[in-house]
Structure formats: C-alpha cells, structure tokens
Amino acid sequence: MNERDSESLAGFLRQMGYDEAASPDEATILLINTCCVRESAERKILGKLGELRKYKLADPDVIIGIGGCMVQQPGMSERIQKEYPYVDLVYGTHNLHQLPVMIEQCRSGQVVDVWNSEGEVVEDLPDRKVDGIKAHVTIMYGCNNFCSYCIVPYVRGRERSRTPKDIVREVTNLVAQGVKEVTLLGQNVNSYGKDLEPAINFAGLLLEVNKVEGLQRIRFTTSHPKDFDLELIQAMAKAAKVCEHIHLPVQAGSNRILEEMNRGYKREYYIDLIAKIREAMPNVALTTDLIVGFPGESDDDFEDTLDLLEKVRYDNAFTFLYSKRSGTPAAEMDEQISDEVKKSRFQRLLKLQNVISLEHNRALLGTTQEILVEGSSKNNKEMMSGRTRGNKIVVFPGSEEMIGRLINVKIEEARTWTLIGKEI
Numbered sequence: 001m002n003e004r005d006s007e008s009l010a011g012f013l014r015q016m017g018y019d020e021a022a023s024p025d026e027a028t029i030l031l032i033n034t035c036c037v038r039e040s041a042e043r044k045i046l047g048k049l050g051e052l053r054k055y056k057l058a059d060p061d062v063i064i065g066i067g068g069c070m071v072q073q074p075g076m077s078e079r080i081q082k083e084y085p086y087v088d089l090v091y092g093t094h095n096l097h098q099l100p101v102m103i104e105q106c107r108s109g110q111v112v113d114v115w116n117s118e119g120e121v122v123e124d125l126p127d128r129k130v131d132g133i134k135a136h137v138t139i140m141y142g143c144n145n146f147c148s149y150c151i152v153p154y155v156r157g158r159e160r161s162r163t164p165k166d167i168v169r170e171v172t173n174l175v176a177q178g179v180k181e182v183t184l185l186g187q188n189v190n191s192y193g194k195d196l197e198p199a200i201n202f203a204g205l206l207l208e209v210n211k212v213e214g215l216q217r218i219r220f221t222t223s224h225p226k227d228f229d230l231e232l233i234q235a236m237a238k239a240a241k242v243c244e245h246i247h248l249p250v251q252a253g254s255n256r257i258l259e260e261m262n263r264g265y266k267r268e269y270y271i272d273l274i275a276k277i278r279e280a281m282p283n284v285a286l287t288t289d290l291i292v293g294f295p296g297e298s299d300d301d302f303e304d305t306l307d308l309l310e311k312v313r314y315d316n317a318f319t320f321l322y323s324k325r326s327g328t329p330a331a332e333m334d335e336q337i338s339d340e341v342k343k344s345r346f347q348r349l350l351k352l353q354n355v356i357s358l359e360h361n362r363a364l365l366g367t368t369q370e371i372l373v374e375g376s377s378k379n380n381k382e383m384m385s386g387r388t389r390g391n392k393i394v395v396f397p398g399s400e401e402m403i404g405r406l407i408n409v410k411i412e413e414a415r416t417w418t419l420i421g422k423e424i
Contacts, residue, residue, distance in 0.1 A: 030064050182209070
C-alpha cells in the first residue's frame with residue numbers, strides 16, 4: 001500500500017515539473033511517507049525526521065514534508081509541529097491527491113492538513129511510471145474489521161472501493177508499459193464492491209481483470225477468511241491468469257484468542273474453508289500470517305496454533321511476535337506475554353513451519369513449473385530468478401534476455417525457501 005502511495009506522490013511531483021534527485025543533498029523537496037503498523041516503525045520515522053533538519057539548515061528553501069498513516073493518528077500532527085518546527089508540510093492518508101496544492105501553499109508558510117474523515121475515492125491520480133514487469137494496483141481503501149491488535153482502520157478509514165472500470169483501465173495502461181503481472185491490493189480484498197452501484201464483488205472483478213489482453217498473471221492480497229466465499233474460489237479456478245496462490249491470514253489457532261482478536265471466525269470454519277479451496281484447486285499454494293504471544297495466550301492456546309499448522313500445512317507462514325500498538329484495544333489488555341515466552345514460542349513455530357515448507361518444496365522435485373522470469377538472482381548474478389504460479393522462488397541458469405518471459409523450468413533441487421532448476 002505504501003509503495004503504491006509513494007508512486008502517486010512521485011507522479012504528482014513529476015507533473016509539477018520536478019525530477020527525482022540522486023541524493024537528499026540535491027533535493028529541493030524531501031517527503032517521508034509513513035507506516036504505523038508497529039511502534040518500532042514510528043521510532044525510525046521520527047529519527048529520520050530529525051536527520052532531515054540539517055538540510056533545512058543548509059537551505060531554508062528546502063521543503064520537508066511528512067504524510068501517511070503515522071500522521072493520521074490523533075495528536076501526531078501536533079507533536080510534529082511542536083518537536084519538529086522546521087517541517088513545512090504535514091498531511092494524512094486521505095488527502096494525498098492534494099499534494100500539488102499543498103506544496104504550493106508551503107511557499108507561504110507551514111501547511112498542516114490532516115483530514116478526520118476519508119471522503120470519496122479520488123481517481124485523477126497521475127499516470128504511473130513503472131520500472132519492471134510487476135506492479136501493484138489498489139482496488140480499495142480502508143478496513144471495516146477492527147481486529148483488536150490493528151491500527152489500520154483508525155488511520156486508513158472505512159472501506160471504499162474503486163470502480164471496476166477504473167481498475168481495468170489502470171491494469172491495461174500498465175500492460176502497455178510492459179507489466180506482465182499485477183497484484184490487486186486491499187486491506188481486505190474480499191470486501192471489494194460492497195459500496196458500489198451497480199453491484200460487483202471481488203470474484204466479479206477478478207473475472208474482469210482476467211480479460212485484459214497481454215496480462216499474464218494476477219495475484220491479490222490480502223484476504224480475510226470470514227469473507228472468502230465459494231464464488232471467489234470458483235472464480236479463481238475459472239480465471240486462467242489468476243495464480244494458484246492464496247495468502248489467508250489466520251493469526252492464531254485458538255478459538256479463544258481468535259475471539260479476543262475480533263477475527264470473526266473459528267478455527268473449525270477456517271479449516272473447512274481450506275478444504276474447500278484445495279478441493280477446487282488441488283495445486284494451490286497457501287501462505288498465512290501468525291501472531292505469537294497475543295495478550296493472554298496460554299500454553300494450550302499456542303499448542304492449538306501448532307496443531308493448526310499441522311492440519312493446514314502451509315507452504316509458508318509470516319510469523320510475528322506480538323507487540324503493543326498504542327491506540328488499539330489489545331494494547332490495553334491484561335496478561336501481556338513476556339518477551340522470553342514469546343521468543344521461545346516463536347522458535348518452536350518457526351521450526352515446525354520450516355519442516356513443512358521444505359516438505360512442500362521437495363514434493364515439486366522432478367516437476368515442471370511455469371516461471372515468470374523477474375531478473376538476476378540476488379545471491380548469484382550468474383543465475384536468473386522467477387516465481388512459480390504458487391509464488392515460490394525458483395533459481396535457474398539463464399540470461400537477462402529472459403526477463404519478462406514465461407518459461408518452463410524442471411525442478412532439480414528443493415530448499416526451504418528456494419527451488420533450483422533448469423529451463424526445458
């Protein structure tokens with residue numbers, strides 16, 4: 001989401017006649033686009049903001065601005081004005097599209113413009129300048145779920161969907177620039193379209209995007225389990241360009257903890273949903289998010305999470321130690337878990353998931369996988385790298401002329417995080 005917002009900010013500045021500076025020393029405008037999912041991110045952001053003061057001292061005409069999720073929090077804009085008075089521009093998540101106007105207003109003094117409400121979806125964003133064969137496409141903004149550990153609904157606002165016409169037009173323009181794969185973005189893509197007339201849902205949008213000529217692959221993130229229905233499963237199975245990979249965050253395997261998290265489903269529902277997905281798409285790759293050490297998590301609760309991993313057997317899991325996020329209900333809960341216990345549980349969960357991930361990868365030995373070639377391998381510039389439709393990284397001999405092509409690779413070696421093969 002932030003990458004996509006930063007692309008829009010850069011696009012507005014280009015429309016105003018600015019070029020990207022090679023370094024901060026050469027810049028006349030310095031913008032920080034912020035995240036606040038974790039408080040550790042806030043500390044880094046405020047440290048970076050302090051570092052920018054030297055550029056203002058060197059040249060008082062330099063414009064320093066900060067916007068995004070962190071700024072949207074109550075009291076944050078006032079704090080920035082008080083502790084960082086050299087900052088010229090402070091704005092939130094809802095008025096990014098007004099950047100050109102705010103930049104011009106900075107010529108006359110400090111501008112602080114943080115909207116309390118989200119307003120309508122704005123479509124007149126600048127054309128994107130894409131470098132590469134993959135791109136993110138935002139299909140909706142905000143979130144209505146209010147998970148007890150999450151700050152997003154408070155800083156991104158309620159759910160608002162873009163029209164399918166505007167989304168398809170953006171995807172078509174990206175393909176014209178050489179993009180082969182798009183990832184459709186939303187805090188909960190399964191809620192797409194609930195606010196639109198005429199009615200359309202996410203399954204319908206996937207089928208529309210699937211029609212775009214020249215597009216080779218479609219991915220999406222993130223899905224909320226409680227809204228993942230049979231119609232979406234059928235659409236994925238039907239739409240040839242939609243990759244067989246689903247990121248479906250479960251967060252915990254204990255019904256008691258899921259209720260405390262306000263997730264809106266039980267483990268039994270989730271396991272049944274996985275069975276339905278695998279019945280329709282036997283080769284689907286499944287990944288998830290897990291939070292270890294949520295307030296009040298007992299040893300039995302954690303064992304339920306390990307048991308869920310054994311039952312679902314994810315291809316990969318993104319695991320996080322719970323950390324307090326001020327402004328969320330979970331931060332005020334009793335029975336906060338000690339760091340020692342959280343780290344111990346984290347290591348147990350990681351060890352189990354690594355075994356399962358390796359087993360999944362070994363099951364692909366000898367198979368032929370369709371790979372979209374993305375570029376040189378990060379660890380070996382003499383090798384090329386790409387991903388399967390299941391989003392697994394594959395490394396193979398090749399050359400840069402292959403970038404952007406779909407090729408078939410036979411898998412000859414399986415590691416926990418990577419597959420090795422050769423083109424056939």
